[in-house]
Amino acid sequence: MVVLSVPAEVTVILLDIEGTTTPIAFVKDILFPYVKENVEEYLQTHWEEEECQQDVRLLRKQAEEDSHLDGAVPIPAASGNGADDPQWMIQAVVDNVYWQMSLDRKTTALKQLQGHMWRAAFKAGHMKAEFFEDVVPAVRKWREAGMKVYVYSSGSVEAQKLLFGHSTEGDILELVDGHFDTKIGHKVESESYQKIASSIGCSTNNILFLTDVSREASAAEEAGVHVAVVVRPGNAGLTDDEKTHFSLITSFSELYLPSST
Numbered sequence: 557m558v559v560l561s562v563p564a565e566v567t568v569i570l571l572d573i574e575g576t577t578t579p580i581a582f583v584k585d586i587l588f589p590y591v592k593e594n595v596e597e598y599l600q601t602h603w604e605e606e607e608c609q610q611d612v613r614l615l616r617k618q619a620e621e622d623s624h625l626d627g628a629v630p631i632p633a634a635s636g637n638g639a640d641d642p643q644w645m646i647q648a649v650v651d652n653v654y655w656q657m658s659l660d661r662k663t664t665a666l667k668q669l670q671g672h673m674w675r676a677a678f679k680a681g682h683m684k685a686e687f688f689e690d691v692v693p694a695v696r697k698w699r700e701a702g703m704k705v706y707v708y709s710s711g712s713v714e715a716q717k718l719l720f721g722h723s724t725e726g727d728i729l730e731l732v733d734g735h736f737d738t739k740i741g742h743k744v745e746s747e748s749y750q751k752i753a754s755s756i757g758c759s760t761n762n763i764l765f766l767t768d769v770s771r772e773a774s775a776a777e778e779a780g781v782h783v784a785v786v787v788r789p790g791n792a793g794l795t796d797d798e799k800t801h802f803s804l805i806t807s808f809s810e811l812y813l814p815s816s817t
């Protein structure tokens with residue numbers, strides 16, 4: 557088995573979800589289709605609720621920022637006098653969500669709505685999050701060795717907690733010391749990793765980030781974070797340069813902590 561030695565200065569392991577802890581297929585074949593199939597009904601049912609209206613406001617703001625993009629779908633401004641036709645507005649939101657999802661966009665607005673929609677499905681037991689089998693044993697071992705374990709995903713913090721709280725391995729939320737999402741910044745921007753380090757209260761070189769996406773790995777590396785790219789079944793392929801440049805692991809069990817036995 558290949559072994560990757562974790563540098564002694566590392567005290568925090570930062571985990572991506574999709575393609576790292578969890579198969580991309582679970583996200584693409586279960587989580588995302590659930591949103592596409594249910595978004596219209598969800599909006600019809602929850603339209604009058606404050607949480608739903610907040611989601612719509614955030615989506616509208618994002619749509620304004622996206623207006624220069626090819627194929628962007630606008631969400632009309634509410635008049636504020638209650639005279640708007642909700643059906644017309646709901647259709648615009650549905651079309652916007654479909655457009656964003658067709659591009660797999662990672663906007664905070666889309667991710668917030670998705671998280672709210674998944675809540676009902678997870679809580680009712682209709683969905684359980686899949687984790688690769690090496691994840692839970694490795695995380696337990698790292699924590700026993702004194703490591704802190706954080707999650708950084710484009711999925712909202714609320715959605716992350718749903719996944720870890722309702723997994724095929726049971727409720728494993730207690731294995732995570734904290735969560736970050738795109739509210740701290742995008743995963744392909746190096747400042748995000750500096751902000752994460754400040755928020756945790758450590759230096760960037762105390763963090764090891766595990767991700768499947770080389771652009772995220774490069775951004776973290778630029779911030780001084782240690783990185784390993786995780787190669788899992790179903791993940792996008794890496795270029796030869798990426799394979800040479802990054803440390804690669806195919807299972808969390810390949811990480812060797814000098815402090816553990």
Ligand SMILES: CSCCC(=O)C(=O)COP(=O)(O)O
Pocket residue numbers: 572573574575583587662667670708709710711712715716719743
């Ligand atoms: C709570 S994860 C849901 C999956 C998701 O929405 C997503 O965009 C995954 O992104 P990641 O940053 O984990 O690769």
Ligand SMILES: [Mg+2]
Pocket residue numbers: 572573574575576767768769
């Ligand atoms: Mg990922």
